[in-house]
Amino acid sequence: MAALKSNILRLLVVFLVLAACAAAARAYVTIVEDSAFDDRQMRPQVSFEHNEHNEKAGIESCNTCHHFYENGEKRKNSDSVGMECSSCHYKAESGELELIRIYHKQCKSCHLQKEQGPVQCGQCHRKTGENP
């Protein structure tokens, strides 16, 4: 009985570790991706270390970036984690320029405001694949 108990306990630990790994992996985004871009991008994809960035930038709330708007107002207690930007910001008829615009706006406007982080084309779209 004791053996069974400790086995269940071990299994539970393994499960918890795996769950934690899965959660960490989810948060550990390393590249900016959006299915709406397809393969039409001309410049190299933007490498983005999600956790590292937020630590450096001191961002604690998900909806600082993953904002959620309703009726034109930002909802304080909601976020858009797990959604692609294109699911709200892109319609096929508005063209890829609009998608590019909103992605640039999301990063660049904040970087300019904080006077921190990359703002020029080549600082994010690195040819070498290095981090900015």
Added chain:
Amino acid sequence: MHAIYELAGGFLVWAALVIFAGGTVIRMAWLAATARKKDAAVFHYFSFYYALRSILHWIVPFASRNMRLHPVMTAVTFIFHLCLIITPIFAAAHVILIAESWGGGWWYLPDAAADIMTLTVILGCVFFLIRRISKKDVRYLSTAGDYILLVIVAAPFLSGYWSYHQWSGFEIAGIVHMLSGELLLICIPFTRLFHMILFPFTRGYAGSEFGGMRSARDW
């Protein structure tokens, strides 16, 4: 770096556009007033038909005899000018920046095409520099200003090329690109780069005189 980026991408863009547009209008008005005072016949004998005929004749490559006499110069100058004008207006990065700032935007070139066209402009500037130095008559007519102007024209393309290819120090090249582009725009109304605006008028004047007055063919 952020402060200078914002300055070069904000206030200085407006300053350059206003000086370019304002300078163009003022210089055109001044030229028109001076012509009216000193050479009023220009207005009297101006013919739209012969002016347009002559402009068309001189914007078609190898249409004029002078162009056929100088085939290399003609080929280089046409390709150079096309790339010089088209690349900045339709470079993807430029259109994207306009969409970011003002919304809207228009069709843009694939990066690979803009890349080749930028290189073409740079090589064109090198060609004109070598021509200026190596051809005796051209060298005789060249002033320091002509050489400086060549550098001013090449600078935004060279720094843009540098920035795009992300060679070392490309962040600084990006800033230089913005500032030198603005400088180029500002220089247009006040230097011989004004031929960009003046070309149809000078050509139209010559066309009116040769076609309308002397009934000569356009050579």
